[in-house]
Amino acid sequence: MKAILGDITTLSVDAIVNAANSSLLGGGGVDGAIHRAAGPDLVHECRLLHGCKTGEAKITGGYRLRAKFVIHTVGPVWNGGHKREAELLASCYRRSLELAVEHSLESIAFPAISTGIYGYPVAEAASIAVSTVGDFLKVRPLEVIFCCFSGKDLAVYQAELAKE
Numbered sequence: 001m002k003a004i005l006g007d008i009t010t011l012s013v014d015a016i017v018n019a020a021n022s023s024l025l026g027g028g029g030v031d032g033a034i035h036r037a038a039g040p041d042l043v044h045e046c047r048l049l050h051g052c053k054t055g056e057a058k059i060t061g062g063y064r065l066r067a068k069f070v071i072h073t074v075g076p077v078w079n080g081g082h083k084r085e086a087e088l089l090a091s092c093y094r095r096s097l098e099l100a101v102e103h104s105l106e107s108i109a110f111p112a113i114s115t116g117i118y119g120y121p122v123a124e125a126a127s128i129a130v131s132t133v134g135d136f137l138k139v140r141p142l143e144v145i146f147c148c149f150s151g152k153d154l155a156v157y158q159a160e161l162a163k164e
């Protein structure tokens with residue numbers, strides 16, 4: 001696993017993960033960027049999925065993206081930390097990786113789920129991301145990229161990765 005600075009919509013990986021909302025019908029932040037880059041067929045397929053629960057994940061095609069698939073996961077809204085946020089965020093990473101394995105994918109890129117509009121503190125979210133993915137990779141090898149959207153986030157991820 002490694003962290004990079006970049007726009008997740010440009011990556012040539014088997015799947016990019018979308019920090020979606022529970023409707024799966026598009027929103028702001030990385031969700032909006034992915035839908036814009038993938039084109040309107042993505043929302044057409046998403047409509048057939050009838051939403052997604054927090055902590056769960058669903059897979060679609062990648063359409064105009066370079067990624068073959070999009071794995072949509074719904075992160076928790078940060079509410080102070082006592083509403084099962086950590087458990088739900090870890091579940092987003094685990095369920096996304098499980099879907100990647102079920103579809104025989106070899107590479108997957110994650111954005112910093114929940115740390116934008118949903119307000120999850122980045123340091124805590126990065127710690128959960130790196131430890132949950134690290135545990136998963138001990139049993140199932142996959143190429144995992146953490147795609148950071150700011151230099152500040154990248155530094156936080158790199159510090160977490162150095163602890164692994």
Ligand code: ADP
Pocket residue numbers: 006007008009019020028029030031033075111112113114115116117118119120147148149150153
């Ligand atoms: P959430 O609602 O889960 O908080 P956001 O999309 O608001 O989702 O933010 C999640 C993270 O994705 C933030 O760190 C944000 O800066 C980042 N982000 C936004 N656009 C992109 C992009 N094109 N590529 C990668 N990361 C992005």
